[in-house]
Amino acid sequence: MPAPPRSNLYIGLLCIALAVLLIFIWIPLDTDSGIVEKVRGRFAIGDALAPTIAAGFILFGGVLLLVFERNAPIQSSLTRSHLSFMGKLFAVTVVGLMVMRFAGPVAAESANLFRAEPIEYRLLRATAGWKHIGFSLGGILMVAGIIAIVERGFSRRGLLTAVLAVLAMIAVFDLPFEDLLLPPNGDV
């Protein structure tokens, strides 16, 4: 006989632990005022009340899972394959975003090696070409990388899709609007 599913039990226990942590440690240590406080001789609701109610919802939800839904016949559980798939997606997305953030400034610094007058990426972030370097490289890497994960290998079709997606987004967000900034040009 297969073991009964236990994911509701684990989620319930985890939520109760989180709620206890919130109510007794995080909220008291990380808010300036308590649940109720005295201001100019009058009582007023403090900043801790609302998060405590939020924690109360989490606590009550955890208890309900333990009391009423612990033995529910269908319980989805988090498996190692979920974690590994999500880990891969997350890693590719983060690498794509990092490339997006730094490719433009790195390109500008690289160009300085061959120029007498140095250029600064910050001053070029509104210049066509320069402003697209980070978004294009990072975006293509992100889209093509995710397609490769799902298709279990790189393909020319995936790369072409990524290039077309990036070009389409530049056409939609950048070309018609002068005031819109593609990532990462608002931060550099």
Next chain:
Amino acid sequence: MGVLDYIWLGIIAVFQGPEAFSVFGIAVSITVMMVLSGFLFGIVVGATPGLAGPFAMAISLPILISIFGYSPDALLPVMGFLIGIMKGATIGGAVPAILFNTPGTPDAFMTTLDGYPMAQRGQDKKALRVAHLSSASGDTFSDIVLFVCAPFLAILVEAYLDLPEKTGLLILSLSFIAAVIGGSPGKGLISIGLGLLAVYVGTGEDFYPRLTMGADELSRGFPITTAVLGVLIIGAVFKGLDETWRESRDGKPAPVVSDAGDQKLRWPDIKRLLPHISRSALIGTGIGALPGVGSTLAATLGYSTARARYAKTKDTGAAAFGEGAPEGIAATEAANSAVSGANLIPVLSLGIPGNAAAVFLILATETIGGFNPGPSVFRFSADVVNPELVVAFGLFTCMTIANVFNWTIGGVFMRSMGFMIRIPKQLLLPSVLLLTLTAIYVQETRLEAIWFALGFGVLGYFMRVLTISPLPFVIAFILGKSLEETARQAYSATGNDPFFLFNNPIALAFILMSVAVIFFTGRNAKKAAP
């Protein structure tokens, strides 16, 4: 200013707004064109498996705001486009459900039960016509109920509910949403709690931004777009990619359907379908008016009620439900489409979003400003024009225009969208991810927002894996600040009475109902377990 004056001003605001172009000297307003564009775009998105109306609304919003800006004049064109998407996606979802046994949107699942068998018999176009007729009927009926009920409900709320009662009503809404969405009250409450916790980070009245652990990046709180788009859209993209990866559906050929028999919908067919359409429209509207109760439940209830009725009345030799009965499609499509209009009743009258589409409408109003959905919208002030009421009637006009497009060109456009099934999800979803992240950046202009959205996306993915519905999270995130503000005001207004929720009979009734709805749904969940 009387009621009719406000209605007229709303209509004029739509038709005499900024001009898009003119035909034979007659100006066509930009709002009308936006409703049409949104409606057609919605059909395309609905007909694409893996996408749904909220995806389209999420990625359109920053583009629309870039075009129209943040002035109150932007409200009607932007909201008109979003309403068009909402309606278009509803009928578009039936296309892959009928032609390829793949629901384009989650609420079109029941449509596959009879739609696909009809398509297999070569009756695909007739099945699509049945779906369109039923969907448009249910949607139109639901809108009429919205137009009539929302103002009355709002007036009642304004007249009888004071601050303690409004606090109680918000708690009741959150409890109800927790209890009914996803079928697990425990998980619903957890989702609500997490949403509230997220919105309280970095906010509050003290000088120190609460729950930030001293991090400057968190001191402004999480922008609403990052939480909503992260949990709802990026989480769904991650889950969709996961499913595609597991299914390994590469190379699966789309089934080829060849027409057979009469594809037209004749008057005797319509007469036979009408009772099922009417019944399901009523069911869908009733369910849609309750916040959080989704179109999937409406479709299931409409379908099962119609099946019981059909079993008693069906002609000998007619296909049974589940074997290609047009009545099955009619019952499902009328019910799930009737939810969309009625779902705006709690949005417009109480400011409480009931589904993902409503969340994006509220997001649009919050971003643009000048219109705060809630009971104060329907203040019929006689001496000074209430601009929010004009916008509300403008929105009703946009919905009516979308219905006209639905009845006239919706069917033809919908029937031409069968090819969308051929777009592979593994190519589409990564592009949607980049598009969503770009849309968030364009609006917030800081990379932190992308990191927040990504974090919320991962949370949304794990919530979906563990069957914790992300919708209560998002609704709690939207309502959290107003819950805290109302409670603070109620506390002050009642002379610092800490028991203000229990000393007022209506507020007390709301709190008791909140406890009861959680307790009874929880007990039912226990009974269902072995």
